Amino acid sequence: MKNRDFIITSLQPWDIEIGSTIKNTALEISKTNRVLYINTPMDYSTRFRGNKNAAWKHRMDVVKKRVSPIRQINERMWVADCPFCVFPVGGLPTACLFDTVNRINNKMIADYICKVASRFGFTDYIHLIDTDIYRSQYLKEYIKPALSIYYCRDFVIGQPYWKKNGARLEAMLAAKLDIVLTNSTQFAIRFKKYNLNTFPIETGVNLELYDARKKWEVPEDLKHIPSPIIGYVGSVIALRLDCNLLMDVAQSRSQYNFVFIGPEDETFSNHPLHRLPNVYFLGKKRVETLPAYITGCDVCINPQIINDITDGNYPLKVDEYLAMGKPIVATSTHTMRDIFAEYAYLPANTEEYLQALDAALKECGDKNKEEQRIRFAHTHSWQHSVQKIYNIIEQFQAF
Template identity: 75%
Template sequence: MKNRDFIITSLQPWDIEIGSTIKNTALEISKNNRVLYINTPMDYSTRLRGNKNKAWTRRMDVIKKQASPIRQINEHMWIADCPFCVLPVGGLPTTCLFDWINRINNRKIADYIRQITTQLNFNNYIHLIDTDIYRSQYLKEYLTPSLSIYYCRDFVIGESYWKKNGVRLEPLLAAKSDIVLANSTHFAERFRQYNRHTFSIETGVNLALYDGRKKWLIPEDIKPIPHPIIGYVGTVNSTRLDSDLLLQIAEERPVYSFVFTGPEDEVFSQHPIHRLPNVYFLGKKPVETLPAYINSYDVCINPQMVNDITNGNYPLKIDEYLAMGKPIVATSTHTMRDIFAAHTYLPANKDEYLQALDKALKEINDPIKKEERICFAETHSWGHSVQKIYNIIEQFQKKTL
């Protein structure tokens, strides 16, 4: 697909400081099409809380007219920051009041999008909604795009903020969209009851960054840590990672070093696992340095809890681990079994984890297995992922002509 216009509305601001499926998807689309990425506006309560991260600071600069609301990222892609705040809806007491205020917010966002599309001369555009259940709920009605796509890549309605109204509104958004995309067969099964034009797609990995055939320098803070190193890269989140399981494993394998590279949430930072001498928390690192950390690990892990949030989620880090050629031990979830079973160990409890780690360590010097993992990761490039989206769009349009 070439020379089309795409508008993307997403929960994730462009300036988020971690790897992002939707950002990589947008950049891939922009290689052959024009893309306008709308940074979702902050609400007044978020403004008052003052998160002060990079995304918050950027949006505040735009609101205060200290920065232009439009940035051109490459020849075919623009980022638009909303120069206003919207009304907070999360704590509203009734459904009627929520829907009324949410419509006001949607109309304000739609008016701004129309202003920018006129300025950039976007026409006949495809609107891709990235899990933006509230602030994109009525945009199909207000913007009338040529095609409306809802893309679910996480079980956000399992989070407390979304449970009250997201459970009600996500099916409505899926039903009114022309196409629904899901990044796992598990999610796709759920959405087909609302929209028969539902398709599962696999996300991708930045193969230019995560290059397992390249020689990488060992990060300075890794050098003092004894091998074997069992490593994790990503947000250390207590709602997704099984901290108690990790504690038990680390206690039973004291000669293994367990290394976590990424920011911790408050609950995890207080966990007793911090008292173990063979566990290391290295904190948040720039994205471009993460391959060097993965390369320094002997075995990579993704010790998730199994719940509604994690079971169907597509863990992008698994593709990153594979692209670096590393043995992997990850909790057995629907998506892991469905996509990654041939190239990972998938334990379901502590004893299976211990056995899997022991087996995986025996593969660290196996060049054949390393190359197999890298080759499999290459089938999950962003180019392949976006081509699947193009194919789905083209097939849908042929059927509806």
Template identity: 70%
Template sequence: MENRDFIITSLQPWDIEIGSTIKNTALEISKKNRVLYLNTPMDYSTRFRGNKNKAWIRRMDVIKKLVSPIRQLNENMWIADCPFCILPVGKLPTSFLFDWVNKLNNRKIANHIRQIATQLGFNNYIHLIDTDIFRSQYLKEYLKPSLSIYYCRDFVIGESYWKKNGTRLEPLLAAKSDIVLANSTHFAERFRKYNRHTYPIETGVNLSLYDGRKSWPVPEDMKPVPHPVIGYVGTVNSTRLDSDLLLRIAKKRPTYSFVFTGPEDEVFSKHPIHQLSNVYFLGKKPVETLPAYISSYDVCINPQMVNDITNGNYPLKIDEYLAMGKPTVATSTHTMQDIFAAHTYLPANEDEYLQALDNALEEINNPMRKEERICFAETHSWGHSVRKIYTIIDKYYKK
């Protein structure tokens, strides 16, 4: 697919300081098509609460008219910020009031999109909604795109903010969309009852960054850590990672160093696991440095809890681990069994985890197994993922 116009509205602002499936997808689409990525506006409560991260600062600069609301990222891609805030809806008491205010917000966003699209000469565009259940709920009606796609990458309605109204509105958004994309077969099964044009697609990995055949320097804060190193990269989140399981495993393998590279949430930061001498929390790191950390690990882990949020989620970090050639141990979930079973260890309980870690360490000097993992990860490039999306769109148009 070439020379088409895409407009993307996402739950994630462009300026988040972590890796992102939708950002990589947008960049891949922009190689042959024009892309307008909308930084959907923050509401007034977020503005005044202000955690003052990079995304918040950028949005405030646009609202204050200190910078232009439009940035051109490359020849075919623009980022558009909203020079306004919208009304908060999360705590509204009734569905009627929620929908009424949410429609006002959607109309305001749609007017801004139309203005930018006209300015850039976007025509007959495809609208890709990335898990933005509330702020994109009525954009199909207001924008009338040539094609509307809802892309579910996560079970957000399992989170407390989304449960009340997201559980009600996500099926409606999926049903009215022309196509639904899901990043796992588990999610796809859920959406097919709302929309028969539902397709699972696997996400990708940035192979130019995560290069397991390259020699990487050992980060300074990893040099004092004794081997063997069992490592995790990503947000250390108490709603997704099994902290109690990790505590028990780390106690039973005192000669293993357990390293976590990424920001912690408040609950995890106060967990007793911090008291263990063989556990290291290195904090948040720039994305471009993460391959060096993974390279310095002996075995990589993704010790998730199994719940509605994690069971169907596609863990991008697994592709990153495998692209770096690392033996990987991850909790057995629907998606892990469906896609990664042949290339990872998938324990389901504490005893299996301990055995899997021991077995994985025996592979660290096996070049053939390393190359197998890298070759598998290469089948999950962003180009491969986006070509699947193009094929699905073409198939829909032909029907």
């Protein structure tokens, strides 16, 4: 697909510091099409009580008109920061009040989108909504795109903030749009109830960054940890990871060293895992250094706890592990069984985890299996992922 205009509204701000499916998707689309990425606006509670990080400071500069709200990312792509704040809706007591205020927010965002789209001459544009259940709820009727797509790539309605209104509004949003995309077959089954034009697609991996053929220097804080190293790279949060399983496994395999690379939540920060001599928490690292950390691991793990949020979620980190050629042990979720079963050990309990780790370590140095993993990861490039989106759009518009 070439020379189309895309407008993207996302739950995820452009300035997020970790790897991002929607950012990589947007960048891939912009190779042959024009893209306008609308940075979700701050609400007033975030303005006054939010994390005063660099992204917050930039948004405040935009709101106070100190800097331009438009940033050009490449020849065909722009990010537009909303030069205003919206009203917080999460704590509103009734659905009626929520819908009223949320519609006001949507109208402000829509007016701004139309203004920027007109400035750049965007016409007949495709609107891609990335898991933005609230602030994109009414945009189809306000901005009138040529085609509207909802992209669900996480079970956000299982999280506390979304439980009150999320399920209701996500179903409404999916039903009114033209196409629904999901990043797992489990999610697709759920959305088929609301929209028959629902299609599962697999996300991509940044193969320019996660390149096993480059020479990566193992970072200093990993060098001193003896092998075998069982590594996890990503956010270390109890909502997604099974801390009790990890405790049992680490105690049962005291000869293995377990290393966690990523920011911890409060549960993990205070967990007894920190007192085990064979467990290391190295903290948050820059994205561009993560392949080096993966290189220093013997086996990579994704020890998810099974819940509505994790079972159908697409684990991008597994593609990153595979792209680096590493043996993988990951909890047997629906998506892992559906997509990665041939390339990872998929235990379902502590005993199976122990056996899987033992078996995976025996594969270290097996160049044939390493190449098989890398080749499979390369079938999940962002080019392949976005081409599936193009194919679905073209198929829909053909009828």
